[in-house]
Amino acid sequence: MTRPARHRRTLISAVSLAALVALWETALRVGWLPSNLVPLPSQIPGVLWAEVLDGIWLDVVLSSLSHYSIGLVIGSVLGIAVGMAAALLPRFDAAHSWLARLLRPIPPLAWIPFAIIWFGVTETAAAFIISIGVFWINYFTSYSAVRAIDDGYYEVARAFGQGGFSARLAKISLPAAAPGILGGLRAGLGQGWMTVVAAELFGIPGIGQRMMEASGLLATDVVVVYMLTIAALYALFDFLFMRIQRRVLRWQQ
Amino acid sequence: MAAMNDASAPVLTARGVRLGFADDVVLDDIDLEVAPREFVAMVGASGVGKSTLLRAFAGLLAPLRGDVHLSTAEASASRAWSMVFQAPRLFPWRRVRANVELGLEGLGLSRDERRARAMESLSLVGLEELAERWPRTLSGGQQQRVGIARALAVRPRVLFMDEPFSALDALTRQRLQSELTELRQRSDAAIVFVTHDIEEAVLLADRVVVLAKPDKAAPATVREIVTIDLPLARRREQSGFREHMQRLEQHIGVAATPEETMS
Numbered sequence: 001m002t003r004p005a006r007h008r009r010t011l012i013s014a015v016s017l018a019a020l021v022a023l024w025e026t027a028l029r030v031g032w033l034p035s036n037l038v039p040l041p042s043q044i045p046g047v048l049w050a051e052v053l054d055g056i057w058l059d060v061v062l063s064s065l066s067h068y069s070i071g072l073v074i075g076s077v078l079g080i081a082v083g084m085a086a087a088l089l090p091r092f093d094a095a096h097s098w099l100a101r102l103l104r105p106i107p108p109l110a111w112i113p114f115a116i117i118w119f120g121v122t123e124t125a126a127a128f129i130i131s132i133g134v135f136w137i138n139y140f141t142s143y144s145a146v147r148a149i150d151d152g153y154y155e156v157a158r159a160f161g162q163g164g165f166s167a168r169l170a171k172i173s174l175p176a177a178a179p180g181i182l183g184g185l186r187a188g189l190g191q192g193w194m195t196v197v198a199a200e201l202f203g204i205p206g207i208g209q210r211m212m213e214a215s216g217l218l219a220t221d222v223v224v225v226y227m228l229t230i231a232a233l234y235a236l237f238d239f240l241f242m243r244i245q246r247r248v249l250r251w252q253q
Numbered sequence: 254m255a256a257m258n259d260a261s262a263p264v265l266t267a268r269g270v271r272l273g274f275a276d277d278v279v280l281d282d283i284d285l286e287v288a289p290r291e292f293v294a295m296v297g298a299s300g301v302g303k304s305t306l307l308r309a310f311a312g313l314l315a316p317l318r319g320d321v322h323l324s325t326a327e328a329s330a331s332r333a334w335s336m337v338f339q340a341p342r343l344f345p346w347r348r349v350r351a352n353v354e355l356g357l358e359g360l361g362l363s364r365d366e367r368r369a370r371a372m373e374s375l376s377l378v379g380l381e382e383l384a385e386r387w388p389r390t391l392s393g394g395q396q397q398r399v400g401i402a403r404a405l406a407v408r409p410r411v412l413f414m415d416e417p418f419s420a421l422d423a424l425t426r427q428r429l430q431s432e433l434t435e436l437r438q439r440s441d442a443a444i445v446f447v448t449h450d451i452e453e454a455v456l457l458a459d460r461v462v463v464l465a466k467p468d469k470a471a472p473a474t475v476r477e478i479v480t481i482d483l484p485l486a487r488r489r490e491q492s493g494f495r496e497h498m499q500r501l502e503q504h505i506g507v508a509a510t511p512e513e514t515m516s
Contacts, residue, residue, distance in 0.1 A: 152342050158313060159336040160356035160407070167359070175346040251346045251387050 039221035044228070047221040056210065061229065064196050064206035067123050071130025072192045076185055078131070079138025086139075087146035088173060100139070108133035108195050112202060126199040126206070133195050134188040141187070145180025146173055179252060182245045189241055193234050262324065264289050264410045264443045265310060269319035272302065272309050273472065278317065280306055281472040285462060287411065292437060292444045294454035297464035298505060301473045303447040304339075304415050306464070310445060311336060311413050324410055330360040330370075331408035339416045341396035343388040349399055350375065350384040356407035374406035375399070377436060394425035401433075405440060412442040416449065430456055434485055451505070455497045456487050463504040477504045 021041050027033045028040050039047075051057040086093045086100075108129050119125035153172045157163055162171050174181075200208025207226050214222035246253070265287040273279035279302040287293050295303050308314040310321055311334055326333045335356055343352045353371040362370065375381045378398040388396060397417060404412055418426040434457060437444065448454055454461045458481055465476040479501055483493050 152338070152340065153344065155313065156338070156342045156344075156355070159311065160403070161332055161359055162355065171355075171358075172344070175344070178346070251348075251389070 036218060037220065039224055043221050044224055048225045048228075051222065051225060057225075057229070060205070060207050060210045060226075061233070063123070064200065064208070065233075067126035067130060067199065067204070067206060068192055068196045070123075070127040071195075072134055072188065074127065075131035075134025075192065076138050076188055079135040079184070079188070080142045080181055082135075083139040083142030084146050084169075084173065084177070087143045088169070104136055104140075109198055112199070115199075116202070121203050123204060126196070126204045129199040130192045130195045134192045137188040137191055138181075138184045141184025142177065142181050145177035145184075148180070149173065149176045179249055182248065186238070186241055186245065189237055190234065193230070193237070197230060260289065262289075263287055264324045265445065266322040267310060267319065268322075270306075270309060270316045270321060271318040271472075272305055272314065272316055275317065278472040280464070280474065282474045283319070284475065285478075287443050287445060289410070290437075290441060290443055292446065292457060292459045293462060294446045294448055294458035294460070295462045295464060296448055296451055296454050296501060296505060297473065299449055301464045301466065303449075303464060307336075307413050307415050307445060307447050310411075327410060328408050330357070330362050330366075331410075332356060332360075333409065334411040334413060335404040335407050335409040336413040336415065337397075337400050337404045337417045339420060341388075341393075341400040343396055343399055343403075345388050347388075348384070349380065349386050349388060349391070352388065352399055353384075353403045353406050355403060360407070370406050371402075374402040377405060377439065378402045378432070392425075394421055394429065397421060397429065398432075401436070405436070405442070408440075409442050412440075412444045414444060414446045416447050418453070419449065426453075431486075433457060434487075438485075451498050451501045452489065454501065455481055455483075455494060456489070461497075461501055463501060465505055479504070 024033075024038070025041050028035055028038065048057070082096075086096065111129055111132055112125075115125040115128045119128060149172065153176060154163075154168060157168050157172055162168065196206065197208040197211070200206040201212055203209060203212075207230060211223050211226045214220075214226070263286040265285070267283050267285045270283040271278055271281045272283075283306060285293070295306065297303050305314065309316050310323070312321065312323065323333050343349075344355070347355075350368065350371045353374055354367045357367045357370055372381055372384060375384055378401055380395060380398050380402065383391065383395065383399075388399070391399065397420075400417070404414075418429050421429065430453060446454075446457065451461075461479045461481060462475055463477045463479065464473050466473045467476075479497065481497055483491065483497070487494065
């Protein structure tokens with residue numbers, strides 16, 4: 001896209017978002033929409049400020065981030081490790097492939113009963129649920145990324161004395177599969193964040209729990225504050241991750 | 254320490270080598286000796302098993318029968334053999350210099366020593382200025398030069414080359430052919446060079462091994478070994494060149510169909 005075209009695109013996006021918010025505000029003010037069902041957009045900044053001043057905002061965000069990061073790290077590391085091992089070791093692949101096929105279609109939220117039985121309504125339970133969804137995404141992307149590596153690279157490695165398992169892993173499998181693995185990590189980043197809120201709706205402290213509390217009091221403005229918080233935090237992680245990704249994969253551009 | 258090698262003893266000896274699968278033997282009864290610093294080309298119709306034989310010489314494939322002996326690495330921090338492939342097969346995630354360093358890793362060299370050896374090798378192929386570039390920014394000819402530098406960096410006793418110039422355009426190919434003749438004189442490696450191009454074989458090699466099938470159903474074997482006794486830095490128009498080519502064409506042509514011979 002040329003530069004003026006990109007600017008025009010940004011302008012159109014911004015204008016239409018602003019128009020939607022304006023329409024929403026007007027609809028409530030003139031009574032087209034019942035004010036007990038949706039909050040006034042103009043109230044949102046004030047409500048956010050109040051939540052921040054109370055210290056609630058930071059508390060719930062930090063506690064969600066803590067489940068999220070623990071679940072994300074465990075799920076990603078295990079997913080990449082098991083996925084790569086399956087792609088590199090045919091026996092291991094054969095040994096676990098039926099189990100993987102059986103467990104894979106079970107959505108992370110279906111593990112909530114077991115999470116609560118095993119860990120109680122605790123942070124560990126939330127981290128466990130988050131890690132499951134993240135695991136499968138990373139497992140499958142790493143597996144296919146490693147399987148797709150051109151065999152010619154392994155022959156080069158053997159021809160230059162790098163044919164041992166660890167040399168091949170470090171010098172070929174990991175770097176050659178990096179674009180796929182990083183793509184999986186990024187998808188897991190999004191999937192994990194969506195699971196956080198769902199896991200917390202069951203009473204584990206965090207953004208989800210605060211939203212449930214607010215909805216019980218019909219405080220729709222508070223609900224919207226946290227919906228926007230979720231969106232903004234995700235956008236931030238994704239942006240930061242993309243910068244890292246671009247740096248790691250600079251040999252591709 | 255590497256075993257002592259007699260200076261004139263062959264660097265590669267193959268005796269009665271059979272290759273392929275138990276029920277589908279591709280090559281049989283291959284005998285060959287390659288002397289130090291000798292340049293041996295292997296020619297033959299496509300599908301005759303030239304690249305397979307090269308891999309067996311290198312130890313990348315095990316023969317069904319017979320044996321291959323490669324002399325051990327002589328100099329310190331060197332390897333017995335290395336290879337240049339048809340496609341350069343550079344690692345796109347490594348810069349040019351790091352690609353050249355690949356074979357030097359694990360030889361007990363320090364980072365600075367590896368770097369110096371890689372730069373020396375890159376200067377042999379005239380690419381030291383591209384050392385910090387990514388492979389994707391190089392032309393096909395430059396990439397193949399890096400492939401040659403990577404192979405020379407380990408100071409091999411035998412350099413295997415598997416149709417290294419066949420994917421390049423004619424002009425680049427000619428330039429690299431004459432560069433290889435110069436490189437030979439600055440390297441101690443013997444070269445075993447697979448090509449389907451008879452002219453290329455006559456241009457570069459001391460001896461040309463013709464691989465062919467005695468008849469359609471039989472596995473291929475060494476039909477003839479032709480010594481090219483023309484002085485180096487050869488030209489296609491010099492006297493004797495055509496005669497060598499014609500002799501090789503006759504040897505290849507007997508059992509192969511015409512379109513297989515000409516490529």
